[in-house]
Amino acid sequence: MTAADLLHTAISFDAFSSLGVWINIGIIAGIFTIFALGLQLNVGFTGIFNFGQAGFMAIGAYTMAIFVTKTAPSIGLDPDSFLTLMLGLLAGILLAMVFGLIVGMPSLRLRADYLAIATIAAAEAIRLTTVNAQDLTEGPQGIFGFLTGFDPIEDGIESAVETIGWTDPESTFPLFLVVWVVALTLTFVLWRLQKTPWGRVLRAVREDEDAARALGKNAFSYKLQSLVVAAGIGALAGFFLAINLQFINPDSFLPQFTFIGFACMILGGLGNYWGVALGAIIFQSVFEGMRFLDDIGISETQLSALRFIVLGIVLIALMAFRPQGILGKREEMVLGE
Amino acid sequence: MLIFEGGLPDGGVAIAGLLVSTVVAIAVLSQIQGRAPAIAGVILVYLFCVLIAYNGLQAVAERGFIGLSTGSVFALGAVGLTLVYGILKLVNFAHGDLLTFGAYAAYVAYVFWSLPFVIAVAFAMALTALLGIGLEKGMWAPMRRRGAGLLQFILMSIGLAFVIRYGIQFFYSTDLRSYGLNRSGSVGFLEDWFGITLGTTQGIVLVGGLIVLVLTGLMLRYTLLGKRMRALSDDLDLAETAGIDTTRVITWTWVLAGSMAGLAGVAAGAITQLQPELGFELLLPIFAAVVLGGIGNAFGALAGGLMLGLVIEWSTLFVASGFKNAIGFLVLIAVLVIRPQGIFGRERSI
Numbered sequence: 251m252t253a254a255d256l257l258h259t260a261i262s263f264d265a266f267s268s269l270g271v272w273i274n275i276g277i278i279a280g281i282f283t284i285f286a287l288g289l290q291l292n293v294g295f296t297g298i299f300n301f302g303q304a305g306f307m308a309i310g311a312y313t314m315a316i317f318v319t320k321t322a323p324s325i326g327l328d329p330d331s332f333l334t335l336m337l338g339l340l341a342g343i344l345l346a347m348v349f350g351l352i353v354g355m356p357s358l359r360l361r362a363d364y365l366a367i368a369t370i371a372a373a374e375a376i377r378l379t380t381v382n383a384q385d386l387t388e389g390p391q392g393i394f395g396f397l398t399g400f401d402p403i404e405d406g407i408e409s410a411v412e413t414i415g416w417t418d419p420e421s422t423f424p425l426f427l428v429v430w431v432v433a434l435t436l437t438f439v440l441w442r443l444q445k446t447p448w449g450r451v452l453r454a455v456r457e458d459e460d461a462a463r464a465l466g467k468n469a470f471s472y473k474l475q476s477l478v479v480a481a482g483i484g485a486l487a488g489f490f491l492a493i494n495l496q497f498i499n500p501d502s503f504l505p506q507f508t509f510i511g512f513a514c515m516i517l518g519g520l521g522n523y524w525g526v527a528l529g530a531i532i533f534q535s536v537f538e539g540m541r542f543l544d545d546i547g548i549s550e551t552q553l554s555a556l557r558f559i560v561l562g563i564v565l566i567a568l569m570a571f572r573p574q575g576i577l578g579k580r581e582e583m584v585l586g587e
Numbered sequence: 588m589l590i591f592e593g594g595l596p597d598g599g600v601a602i603a604g605l606l607v608s609t610v611v612a613i614a615v616l617s618q619i620q621g622r623a624p625a626i627a628g629v630i631l632v633y634l635f636c637v638l639i640a641y642n643g644l645q646a647v648a649e650r651g652f653i654g655l656s657t658g659s660v661f662a663l664g665a666v667g668l669t670l671v672y673g674i675l676k677l678v679n680f681a682h683g684d685l686l687t688f689g690a691y692a693a694y695v696a697y698v699f700w701s702l703p704f705v706i707a708v709a710f711a712m713a714l715t716a717l718l719g720i721g722l723e724k725g726m727w728a729p730m731r732r733r734g735a736g737l738l739q740f741i742l743m744s745i746g747l748a749f750v751i752r753y754g755i756q757f758f759y760s761t762d763l764r765s766y767g768l769n770r771s772g773s774v775g776f777l778e779d780w781f782g783i784t785l786g787t788t789q790g791i792v793l794v795g796g797l798i799v800l801v802l803t804g805l806m807l808r809y810t811l812l813g814k815r816m817r818a819l820s821d822d823l824d825l826a827e828t829a830g831i832d833t834t835r836v837i838t839w840t841w842v843l844a845g846s847m848a849g850l851a852g853v854a855a856g857a858i859t860q861l862q863p864e865l866g867f868e869l870l871l872p873i874f875a876a877v878v879l880g881g882i883g884n885a886f887g888a889l890a891g892g893l894m895l896g897l898v899i900e901w902s903t904l905f906v907a908s909g910f911k912n913a914i915g916f917l918v919l920i921a922v923l924v925i926r927p928q929g930i931f932g933r934e935r936s937i
Contacts, residue, residue: 293738299737299738299741356920356923356924357920357923357924360923360924360927361927362737362738363678363737363741364878364923364927366678366741367678367871367874367878367919367923368919368920368923368924370871371871371874371875371916371919371920372916372920374871374912374913374916375913375916375917375920378909378910378912378913378916379910379913381909382907382909382910382913506749509742509745509749512742512745516742549760551756551760551761552756552757552760554756555753555754555756555757556753556757558749558752558753558756559749559750559753559754559757561746561749562745562746562747562748562749562750562753563746563750564746565742565743565745565746565749566726566743566746566747566750568742569730569735569739569740569742569743569746570726570729570730570743573735573736573738573739
């Protein structure tokens with residue numbers, strides 16, 4: 251049974267015993283782990299309220315897709331090769347980091363609440379550009395056909411899995427494996443980075459910017475570095491989102507996605523890198539799992555509404571009762587002033 | 588230049604150049620203290636003249652009226668947001684969805700219950716005000732008592748925004764709905780005397796919105812309640828020490844913010860169509876109006892909303908209209924960067 255069949259399965263709870271469904275949920279949880287690791291670096295460890303992560307994700311995904319489908323053929327690269335896909339990913343990450351610089355330079359000097367508004371506005375300006383700059387982005391129709399470069403990886407993993415005895419593995423398993431290897435590696439790298447002098451300065455900036463400055467640290471520069479790195483991480487998440495969806499359009503980058511990332515991050519624990527994966531798995535099991543509940547007598551629109559109502563309630567309840575999440579420590583928390 | 592429909596119009600490059608120079612001029616001039624409102628006015632007039640030179644008076648005036656009518660919707664939303672922001676220091680990302688709530692409340696009363704439209708509007712305003720008070724008593728006041736931080740308040744308001752927006756989607760689906768008002772006519776005297784077409788609904792929203800806004804502004808300026816609100820906005824604890832019943836003033840703030848949000852929602856629904864994203868799409872322009880006007884300043888929000896409406900509509904004279912909201916966001920970012928205290932704000936509020 252393919253994933254497409256599953257989406258049309260009328261009887262609900264059967265879906266939850268299917269491995270394919272859980273692998274799909276796992277892929278999304280992995281993508282949001284990567285996405286929210288960037289948020290964790292900004293919000294949890296530097297104390298800057300980046301509400302525009304979906305915008306950086308959009309830049310990563312769109313740059314890759316445009317590079318592979320449009321730029322590569324015109325400069326003589328094979329759009330179907332793995333190398334081109336990787337160059338597209340690299341271009342996406344770099345461009346997102348440049349945007350991080352452009353957004354951060356003026357706005358990181360602002361008060362926290364203004365920064366939140368400025369970053370969400372920047373992300374929306376990016377998304378509206380993808381809607382309207384149709385020559386480049388194909389507008390609401392979206393971009394297809396950048397996926398072939400990923401095939402060698404999928405085939406390689408599939409045959410490796412078959413040799414160790416899993417006959418006929420799920421077709422989505424290779425992506426699942428790649429996403430989680432990247433997510434956990436990134437978690438480890440960030441966790442190690444936090445223990446370096448660089449990481450400690452970030453935390454000092456979060457705790458008391460003036461004190462960090464008094465010790466001769468350029469707080470603004472550290473905040474900018476944090477945002478730029480997070481923007482690159484957001485682009486990486488956008489790359490995997492594009493691979494998983496097999497096409498991208500502006501609706502994949504609504505501001506909602508930033509807040510799904512916030513829900514994952516805070517559920518796991520603010521100021522805890524390993525919590526991000528935990529939060530993403532728990533949250534996405536519920537949030538994506540709800541897609542498969544379709545014999546409860548409500549329409550598809552209502553079901554999709556219900557999922558976002560759950561997102562809202564999770565955010566409200568966390569903020570009201572456990573703002574530090576599952577693994578976070580209350581004394582580690584600096585939730586604004 | 589893919590943002591221009593069908594290539595650059597004649598003089599398009601010149602317009603782009605002028606706009607860039609205008610932005611630079613704003614950046615430089617805005618550093619001069621105390622003259623920001625005058626400078627903003629001069630810039631707007633300058634922009635107006637440039638636009639007339641390239642597009643002709645009629646097109647600019649026509650767009651201008653539409654801009655003022657969307658601007659008065661922004662302003663109606665912005666007054667409530669700015670008061671709540673100024674007095675309670677609450678950055679309410681759910682404010683846009685209060686507009687949607689009001690718009691649908693009026694829809695239910697007018698279309699389902701067949702009440703007269705005026706009554707439906709009053710009903711929407713009252714119900715949205717009640718929702719505002721309910722949320723204050725049930726959520727915001729308890730959170731303030733616990734000493735919650737900024738991030739907690741912001742994320743909580745975003746969670747609330749999802750609950751309201753998708754609650755509406757749950758019950759009324761994503762179908763576009765309309766009040767079914769007669770929108771075909773245009774304002775007669777503008778058409779006859781100047782050859783300018785302005786839809787009747789837009790005309791009513793413009794005039795009605797301005798009257799309500801000016802009355803609210805005067806009320807805040809000259810009544811005891813308005814003075815108390817400003818006292819709370821300056822220093823809540825001090826106001827309490829001075830014997831002001833802060834709980835009561837806060838309740839009245841929500842009455843005002845909620846009813847204005849409800850009215851703004853109905854106005855937005857009347858000039859466009861109703862859908863669950865209605866208010867959220869207005870939220871960032873409303874924030875922009877609040878920031879432009881200086882947080883906590885009701886007259887500032889009025890002026891900020893109108894200015895933003897003008898800028899957004901005028902931008903469609905030379906950029907594809909799909910970009911107009913993106914331009915609104917760029918104005919917001921530009922203002923935050925260049926003059927975060929807003930045109931009418933004071934330096935110390937940053």
